[in-house]
Amino acid sequence: MTTVEAVAASVNQTWILTVSFxxxxxxxxxxxxxxGQVRSKNVANQLTKNMLTWAVGVAVFFLIGSGFSSLMxxxxxxxxxxxxxxxxxxxGWFYGAVFAMTAATIVSGAVAGRAKLRxxxxxxxxxxxVIYPMILAMTWSSGDAGSITEVLGxxxxxxxxxxxxxxxxxxxxxxTAAAILGPRMDRYSEDGSINVIPGHSMTFAVLGTLLxxxxxxxxxxxxxxxxxxxxxxxxxxxxxxxxxxxxxxxAIGAAGVAYIKSGKVDTLYTANGMLAGLAGITAIPxxxxxxxxxxxxxxxxxx
Amino acid sequence: MTTVEAVAASVNQTWILTVSFxxxxxxxxxxxxxxGQVRSKNVANQLTKNMLTWAVGVAVFFLIGSGFSSLMxxxxxxxxxxxxxxxxxxxGWFYGAVFAMTAATIVSGAVAGRAKLRxxxxxxxxxxxVIYPMILAMTWSSGDAGSITEVLGxxxxxxxxxxxxxxxxxxxxxxTAAAILGPRMDRYSEDGSINVIPGHSMTFAVLGTLLxxxxxxxxxxxxxxxxxxxxxxxxxxxxxxxxxxxxxxxAIGAAGVAYIKSGKVDTLYTANGMLAGLAGITAIPxxxxxxxxxxxxxxxxxx
Amino acid sequence: MTTVEAVAASVNQTWILTVSFxxxxxxxxxxxxxxGQVRSKNVANQLTKNMLTWAVGVAVFFLIGSGFSSLMxxxxxxxxxxxxxxxxxxxGWFYGAVFAMTAATIVSGAVAGRAKLRxxxxxxxxxxxVIYPMILAMTWSSGDAGSITEVLGxxxxxxxxxxxxxxxxxxxxxxTAAAILGPRMDRYSEDGSINVIPGHSMTFAVLGTLLxxxxxxxxxxxxxxxxxxxxxxxxxxxxxxxxxxxxxxxAIGAAGVAYIKSGKVDTLYTANGMLAGLAGITAIPxxxxxxxxxxxxxxxxxx
Numbered sequence: 001m002t003t004v005e006a007v008a009a010s011v012n013q014t015w016i017l018t019v020s021f022x023x024x025x026x027x028x029x030x031x032x033x034x035x036g037q038v039r040s041k042n043v044a045n046q047l048t049k050n051m052l053t054w055a056v057g058v059a060v061f062f063l064i065g066s067g068f069s070s071l072m073x074x075x076x077x078x079x080x081x082x083x084x085x086x087x088x089x090x091x092g093w094f095y096g097a098v099f100a101m102t103a104a105t106i107v108s109g110a111v112a113g114r115a116k117l118r119x120x121x122x123x124x125x126x127x128x129x130v131i132y133p134m135i136l137a138m139t140w141s142s143g144d145a146g147s148i149t150e151v152l153g154x155x156x157x158x159x160x161x162x163x164x165x166x167x168x169x170x171x172x173x174x175x176t177a178a179a180i181l182g183p184r185m186d187r188y189s190e191d192g193s194i195n196v197i198p199g200h201s202m203t204f205a206v207l208g209t210l211l212x213x214x215x216x217x218x219x220x221x222x223x224x225x226x227x228x229x230x231x232x233x234x235x236x237x238x239x240x241x242x243x244x245x246x247x248x249x250x251a252i253g254a255a256g257v258a259y260i261k262s263g264k265v266d267t268l269y270t271a272n273g274m275l276a277g278l279a280g281i282t283a284i285p286x287x288x289x290x291x292x293x294x295x296x297x298x299x300x301x302x303x
Numbered sequence: 304m305t306t307v308e309a310v311a312a313s314v315n316q317t318w319i320l321t322v323s324f325x326x327x328x329x330x331x332x333x334x335x336x337x338x339g340q341v342r343s344k345n346v347a348n349q350l351t352k353n354m355l356t357w358a359v360g361v362a363v364f365f366l367i368g369s370g371f372s373s374l375m376x377x378x379x380x381x382x383x384x385x386x387x388x389x390x391x392x393x394x395g396w397f398y399g400a401v402f403a404m405t406a407a408t409i410v411s412g413a414v415a416g417r418a419k420l421r422x423x424x425x426x427x428x429x430x431x432x433v434i435y436p437m438i439l440a441m442t443w444s445s446g447d448a449g450s451i452t453e454v455l456g457x458x459x460x461x462x463x464x465x466x467x468x469x470x471x472x473x474x475x476x477x478x479t480a481a482a483i484l485g486p487r488m489d490r491y492s493e494d495g496s497i498n499v500i501p502g503h504s505m506t507f508a509v510l511g512t513l514l515x516x517x518x519x520x521x522x523x524x525x526x527x528x529x530x531x532x533x534x535x536x537x538x539x540x541x542x543x544x545x546x547x548x549x550x551x552x553x554a555i556g557a558a559g560v561a562y563i564k565s566g567k568v569d570t571l572y573t574a575n576g577m578l579a580g581l582a583g584i585t586a587i588p589x590x591x592x593x594x595x596x597x598x599x600x601x602x603x604x605x606x
Numbered sequence: 607m608t609t610v611e612a613v614a615a616s617v618n619q620t621w622i623l624t625v626s627f628x629x630x631x632x633x634x635x636x637x638x639x640x641x642g643q644v645r646s647k648n649v650a651n652q653l654t655k656n657m658l659t660w661a662v663g664v665a666v667f668f669l670i671g672s673g674f675s676s677l678m679x680x681x682x683x684x685x686x687x688x689x690x691x692x693x694x695x696x697x698g699w700f701y702g703a704v705f706a707m708t709a710a711t712i713v714s715g716a717v718a719g720r721a722k723l724r725x726x727x728x729x730x731x732x733x734x735x736v737i738y739p740m741i742l743a744m745t746w747s748s749g750d751a752g753s754i755t756e757v758l759g760x761x762x763x764x765x766x767x768x769x770x771x772x773x774x775x776x777x778x779x780x781x782t783a784a785a786i787l788g789p790r791m792d793r794y795s796e797d798g799s800i801n802v803i804p805g806h807s808m809t810f811a812v813l814g815t816l817l818x819x820x821x822x823x824x825x826x827x828x829x830x831x832x833x834x835x836x837x838x839x840x841x842x843x844x845x846x847x848x849x850x851x852x853x854x855x856x857a858i859g860a861a862g863v864a865y866i867k868s869g870k871v872d873t874l875y876t877a878n879g880m881l882a883g884l885a886g887i888t889a890i891p892x893x894x895x896x897x898x899x900x901x902x903x904x905x906x907x908x909x
Contacts, residue, residue: 055857089843237392251358540695554661
């Protein structure tokens with residue numbers, strides 16, 4: 001017999017799978033965004049990095065990272081391999097993995113045209129095995145008994161869909177890598193003047209931006225649980241709105257600043273504004289107000 | 304306790320969100336279709352228009368247009384901002400907004416390579432604030448007591464997924480704009496002969512076409528409610544079929560006409576045929592027969 | 607009144623529609639993968655083939671192929687047209703059709719730059735009307751009373767999501783066509799040495815690969831039914847994992863072999879490895895173990 005509980009579980013499972021596929025699809029967005037913004041000579045290398053980020057990262061996160069995360073959260077070293085625990089089984093692991101790989105791939109943009117493939121793959125290994133799992137244990141799992149933050153006496157941490165955990169961590173890792181690697185070759189002329197390094201295809205860059213916006217709905221809205229339990233339905237409703245407004249006003253803010261500064265609207269500025277608005281709202285889409293999300297979007301886009 | 308009604312509401316909500324994401328994704332399709340069909344020098348401008356159509360349009364529709372629509376429908380000026388009414392809350396508004404922005408972006412193709420960005424953004428503002436909300440009040444909301452059509456004594460209006468309301472309105476607005484702006488520069492030689500203006504990338508144009516076809520399933524099938532209530536399940540079934548057949552026979556009709564007229568099958572003709580078949584069926588996918596949808600597809604594609 | 611059974615049916619129907627849209631979207635992936643790997647002069651022809659594969663194929667499968675399939679399965683010639691049988695109605699037919707068209711389009715890659723459009727469309731007609739329906743009757747429908755395999759006394763056939771039925775059949779058909787057509791023009795110099803024919807855009811090829819990976823989740827995970835019935839939920843969980851691992855280790859295997867053989871990682875090799883891993887796991891994602899899927903991925907990618 002079909003019970004209400006079984007149907008509700010199916011709704012949650014298919015919803016989580018649907019949004020996880022959308023989040024996975026963001027790798028196509030990152031690949032196009034980055035391929036469009038590098039020089040022609042770097043395209044092949046960049047695309048290889050994008051594919052291997054997912055392939056190496058998700059393999060390492062499954063075999064090692066998931067275990068390191070549970071260890072640091074006070075649950076002992078229990079990797080996901082061969083251990084489909086929880087009501088969602090491997091679907092729950094997959095949902096966590098697409099978030100982890102989003103954090104990993106952000107770095108590929110920061111080091112585009114800078115890093116050798118072997119060094120980059122080594123970094124991906126470390127991020128998926130140790131760095132991101134450690135961040136996880138210190139944040140989303142930080143209330144668990146025996147977790148590293150509980151042992152050290154830190155306060156719990158609120159970040160709805162990974163504004164800091166995914167995007168902040170990816171950004172810091174990318175900035176660190178960029179600082180270590182130094183500027184791209186040909187960035188400076190012999191007399192020290194700066195050379196602009198234009199991307200080779202604006203169309204691919206904007207395509208990547210729109211693919212990312214599509215996937216981002218999975219990222220933010222997907223983090224709200226499907227089945228209405230108390231505030232469930234209202235949560236999805238608010239997240240949909242604030243995500244949309246931050247994206248829209250991010251583009252408006254960036255386009256406005258570009259227009260004021262140079263008298264014309266720059267295409268890539270506008271695209272970056274959309275993504276900046278989305279990154280800005282990701283930590284708080286479930287608690288901010290509609291006008292709060294507009295403010296976040298404008299501030300993030302106008303940065 | 305989880306009730307059947309709560310689970311059914313979750314099914315409807317997640318289904319509406321899923322198809323709304325697909326419809327939002329059509330902006331990537333429009334961007335690629337149009338970027339591929341303009342000359343290289345117009346690509347950046349065109350991509351900026353595509354992004355700002357969504358960003359400016361959805362912001363204005365939220366802050367003003369939704370209020371103007373309710374005013375003309377007899378409900379007073381009640382904008383969506385701060386007023387998540389109805390069982391779906393902001394999800395219902397979002398679902399309406401992705402339809403509205405599809406109507407808005409159709410014009411960007413008609414004025415590609417013709418309009419300045421500032422003029423285009425002004426138009427987007429007007430469409431999202433006044434024009435589309437007015438059309439809404441005269442059609443989908445036209446049976447409401449106190450609505451403008453009820454006051455004027457007009458008959459109600461049937462259009463399942465916006466064949467006229469979205470695509471017809473977008474087309475008329477685009478035609479009007481094109482008539483006012485006149486032909487593209489370089490369209491005519493000094494002696495009055497016509498210059499063909501080829502697009503710069505057929506691959507992007509076909510990519511855009513296929514992205515639009517993907518999103519269109521959300522557009523048409525998504526308009527059928529998820530939970531079976533009487534004819535619900537049968538409705539989704541028929542809409543899936545007629546949408547598919549109109550798309551397929553649109554391509555066949557266009558390819559056939561091109562083959563008969565020139566002895567070879569034109570790629571962009573075929574792509575336009577797919578989209579024409581889809582636009583043709585959008586008003587009636589829930590009531591036509593399987594052979595009716597084939598006829599609609601052939602006629603629309605062979606236009 | 608809303609019953610549990612009605613809600614469960616809605617969950618299944620919307621899930622099947624969602625994954626069917628993803629599988630349909632694979633045509634965009636095939637189009638980009640193939641357009642990127644052919645020479646510039648063949649792009650338009652290739653894109654036309656991709657669109658007409660879907661358009662002609664799905665029309666023929668609806669009008670003829672579905673009837674031929676039921677005939678060979680012992681149910682008489684009952685085409686889907688005008689006969690929405692089964693609890694899912696046309697949605698069930700659509701779900702079968704997106705699998706059939708995936709099989710059909712695989713051939714378009716094998717004959718890229720080789721076949722004339724008219725010959726290719728004729729082949730698509732035959733595949734959708736006779737070949738694939740015959741394979742269906744001999745495999746997924748092979749247990750039915752009166753089916754051709756039951757009459758001939760063959761054993762039933764297990765293939766979860768079409769590893770052989772879709773991908774194997776498409777591959778054999780493509781190989782046959784390639785053998786008949788012979789090598790591409792310009793493949794050999796006059797002295798018999800081989801000319802490498804590089805594709806014209808690696809970015810489009812990788813975009814196509816990632817679109818296919820996205821759609822493939824629909825392909826494999828979608829084949830697991832949504833509503834938990836006994837092993838239902840566990841099945842979705844395992845399929846998600848094994849599909850992900852085979853994809854990841856396919857890329858790792860291909861990249862590793864390329865690195866060992868040539869000292870550098872080839873981009874298209876890596877992309878093909880991802881797809882090879884996915885094709886390799888498609889027949890068995892619901893029964894293999896996590897380490898089995900890793901093995902399948904490495905072997906398929908390193909081929």
